[in-house]
Amino acid sequence: MDWVNAIVQGTLLGGLYALFAAGLSLIFGVMRLVNIAHGDLIVLAAYLGLTTSVALGLHPLAALLVVIPAMAGIGYVLQRGVLNQTLGDDILPPLLVTFGLSVIIQNALLEGYTADPQKMDAGALETASFGFGGLTLGVLPVLTFAVAVAVIAGLQWMFYRTPLGRAFRATSDNQDIAQLMGLNKAHVFGLAMALSLAVVAVAGIFLGIRTSFDPSIGGGRLIFGFEAVIIGGLGNLWGTLVGGVILGVAQTVGAKIDPGWQLLAGHLVFLLILAVRPNGLFPRVDA
């Protein structure tokens, strides 16, 4: 039963990792941009959630109503103001610029909030649990997982069923020809980053309710998100969810063997999958 428990808890944790990863995957899919600042943006969203919920006396989940539009706005402005200028045939400039952005966000958060760990107060939600088939499941992890599934399903629907998704796919296929269709790629990329950071807002709030956070933890969240994307296969959103789950399960099972092995086990499974299937488990299969 202990092992089953570890696997179930790991699966639920995978939901959080999928939330870390979904925005990363979206951005890479639409504009081939690897956003090194993604993890720090998650942490920024957590701090925004903290400040919003404290200042307005809101439950952290209610703070999403403020943080999602705020992060989306930041994403659009960031893309049009800075990142669009770095995109081109050379993949190095966007890496360097988002790396710089990562450093800037970390230092700004240090200035604004100090290095002390912070936590959001979600009241009873943090400890509530229920029994299920002999296991005890936390309400928060289950809610996180459900939200991750909903976010991925929503993104999937948007990508394949709406005019916006069509514009994303067309621009990803061929930027010049998409422009001939009347799509301004600067705007399309801005919308993609806005959407990515809207998901980052959700990820940041759930992270900040689950654990304490400080300005330095962004890099680790980036790695988890990155690993989930790669395990699942680039450009495949459901694959990203599976990747998150595999990573989460590897971590909890590793921790069960020896508490010190939690992170190592996750990285080892990642490397193993990368060695066996360099394109991930479910790479996108269009031409």
Next chain:
Amino acid sequence: MHDPILGIRDLDAFYGDFQALYGLDLHVDAGEVLAIIGANGAGKTTLLRSIAGLMKNGAEQVRYRGQPIGALRADQIAALGIALVPEGRQLFPSLSVEENLMIGGRTGRKGPWSLDAVYNLFPILEERKAQASTSLSGGQQQMVAIGRALMANPDLILFDEISLGLAPIIIKDIYAALPGIVGEGMSAVIVEQDITKALSVSSRVYCLQEGRVSLEGASDALSREDISRAYFGIA
């Protein structure tokens, strides 16, 4: 004497340090079909890309309906009613046939062309509408590329080598559809390697050679010798 719908003046084009067009002058009259011929590498595709906004131009180098459009972005030019059927079709592989057509209609311009009208013109596309565009034959892909451009209800449509790589029978079909397309008051520029084809559908023709206009005239008035000389640069 009509007003030109498109006027090009002293147009240069560069790929990095390489100059592909040299001081080109050219115009398209409203409602006419203009042919552009020339050997491989003469600069025909570059010219069409310049008109469509995919090359960097000075504002005054391209005028459309009397407005300088040379410095506009491609999406702004598309919204003004210029559509390009690009060389090699260049469909969106991630989009189905119908989605490729629908994205062509994104500019929201009003006019006779709609999904139904395109399916009327090319009925095979309706049967294949849910398929990936990459699964079609070359001729069918070319129909999608043409339909995609028509969906924008353009006033000026640019065709870049629509017969390239297609079987003669398919080429015949596609050219048979052309009068129905440009008969709607549209102006058209047709780039074509097949000189006979180009002359038969057009009222005027320009020949390009190494980035310059080497000959221009009425399609029915030019002699074969003139054209060969302009085409191959044989003195």
